Amino acid sequence: MSSLSSSQLQKALVLPSRRGSFVLSSIPIPRPQKGQLLLKVHACALNPVDWKIQTRGIIVQDFPIVLGTDISGTVEAIGDGVEGFSVGDRVLTQGVFDNNCGGFQQYTLANADITAKETNISFEQASTIPVGLGTAALGLYTESIPKDIDPLERGSVGLFPPWEEGGRNKYAGKSVLIFGASSSVGQYALQLAKLSGFSPIITTASLHNTAFLQSLGATHVVDRHLSFAELQSSIRQITSKPLEVIFDAISLPETQNAAYELLSPGGCLAIVLFSSINSANEGGKRIVKVFGQVNFPPENRKVGSALYKRLTRLLEEGAIQPNRVEVLPRGLEGIVGGLDRLKNDAVSGVKLVARPQETA
Ligand SMILES: NC(=O)c1ccc[n+]([C@@H]2O[C@H](COP(=O)([O-])OP(=O)(O)OC[C@H]3O[C@@H](n4cnc5c(N)ncnc54)[C@H](OP(=O)(O)O)[C@@H]3O)[C@@H](O)[C@H]2O)c1
Incomplete structure (x- = not known):
């Protein structure tokens, strides 16, 4: 006591x-x-x-x-x-x-x-760890709450989590793009994407963070200061796979709009601030606004407590740095x-x- x-x-x-x-x-x-x-x-x-x-x-x-x-x-x-x-x-x-x-x-x-x-x-x-990992995890792996019953527009890409049985490498061969991977949220989104098996994992950041982000699982680091046209062209040189999942860990108007433009039809963009996307509802593209609090509401608590149950092990394994x-x-x-x-x-x-x- x-x-x-x-x-x-x-x-x-x-x-x-x-x-x-x-x-x-x-x-x-x-x-x-x-x-x-x-x-x-x-x-x-x-x-x-x-x-x-x-x-x-x-x-x-x-x-x-x-x-x-x-x-x-x-x-x-x-x-x-x-x-x-x-x-x-x-x-x-x-x-x-x-x-x-x-x-x-x-x-x-x-x-x-x-x-x-x-x-x-x-x-x-x-x-x-808590806020960054929780925000990345909820943004990628919670079941989305329908907008009409959630005024806060909380949402998620809705993937199957890598900490559950059968979740590791479940998305092998699929590409993902993470804006701002050197931010706290971005680093955890990157590590979760790696556990989920995504490849390539393309990230934007200042280039002095390249080696660090590669050590966390980024396959490519693109300079975050490039113009949109340069960014688009760099990504085209990296992969011809569709970009069906994009996580914008920065969510300034310019990153949100660039991300939305780069998203493939039918894909999902997770943003961490309110939407400032000019041309929404194109080609069945989904935008979800992440609410990074694992204590509530109950949908988040469910994902949060499952994650926290396995977190000690993930840390001991070095799977989450x-x-x-x-x-x-x-x-x-x-x-x-x-x-x-x-x-x-x-x-x-x-x-x-x-x-x-x-x-x-
Ligand atoms: N919705 C939610 O529940 C929730 C939860 C947590 C955080 N957030 C929000 O998420 C954002 C990130 O939070 P954080 O704590 O992860 O931030 P942070 O660690 O303070 O972010 C700093 C990093 O942002 C990067 N950055 C800044 N502008 C960028 C740009 N235009 N493109 C790419 N990277 C850029 C910088 O990267 P370089 O050093 O490589 O240049 C810097 O390392 C904040 O706006 C925060 O309020 C929302």
């Missing part, structure tokens, strides 16, 4: 109001409910959505809020009904935007079925400057990670 009492306080980086400034505060340590774990957060990774919530006032309705959804740490206490975890286990989990389940604090709650043990990577590496890491100084306080760097597009091919326990 945990040695923490319920009245104990912890340090947290709190966003007090919509479009407010982050404040380092003392808040109570939450207690795990049924099906939950209390984690001591050793590392939390930063995501673009964290600065977008702060500066644009999107997604979160209730304040104050603790952000941060990429979390790794140790199990501190175990809620009723949880099996398979012990106090002290090293784990990773995807957080939720609420004060009890955010990562920008020293202790957080986690849903046990969305938590995986890890044994062979650092806390910092582990914290780079974490992102490269840059550790920020000054614990939770370092997050503010890190989010500014993400906002200014000043991070390339690494994930920024904070260590909440190092907060002064």
Whole structure:
């Protein structure tokens, strides 16, 4: 059992109001409910959505809020009904935007079925996995929710996952194109595409990331700074196979429109931001907007818990490699400057990670 009492306080980086400034505060340590774990957060990774919530006032309705959804740490206490975890286990989990389940604090709650043990990577590496892997996995492998019953337009290419029996190499011989493979989401989409057997796996990125992306499974890396005509011509030289699956991990208007243009008739394009495609509904091409949260809704939770059940094994096998890491100084306080760097597009091919326990 945990040695923490319920009245104990912890340090947290709190966003007090919509479009407010982050404040380092003392808040109570939450207690795990049924099906939950209390984690001591050793590392939390930063995501673009964290600065977008702060500066644009999107997604979160209730304040104050603790952000941060990429979390790794140790199990501190175990809620009723949880099996398979012990106090002290090293784990990773995807957080939720609420004060009890955010990562920008020293202790957080986690849903046990969305938590995986890890044994062979650092806390910092582990914290780079949940959001990126979850977004890539949900975008490629969830059953799509019909648009008429889902106002958020969550969707997925709807492939069969490589972590299920019979899933490895299921798409051998089919080509895939990943825009922005050196982004965090892109790196995991690339690795999942490799496990699914796609070939060629064509990616766009800055060319200084070529060797790194090849080590994760890219068969071809095309310079992301090319014009559309140059990109199209490079891809034609690589393959004559139809491009039936494209994952746009960047989803700026220019990448979305280029991806849609390159998509074969009847193919599916997964995007991670809202659609800005000018010429939709051509040739039976499908566009799906990924919602990268494995804790909800239930369709995502089902895929998420199946993935988390097998994640420890995938990590031990080396089938999924974490992102490269840059550790920020000054614990939770370092997050503010890190989010500014993400906002200014000043991070390339690494994930920024904070260590909440190092907060002064
Ligand atoms: N829908 C969801 O639920 C969901 C979930 C997670 C993330 N997202 C969104 O997904 C996007 C990516 O997030 P992330 O955390 O993976 O980003 P990230 O790791 O911060 O992305 C940085 C990388 O983006 C690459 N990049 C930037 N512009 C590019 C372009 N025009 N073409 C190709 N690559 C480009 C850069 O590659 P080089 O260094 O090679 O130039 C850089 O390494 C963000 O907009 C985020 O908000 C959505």
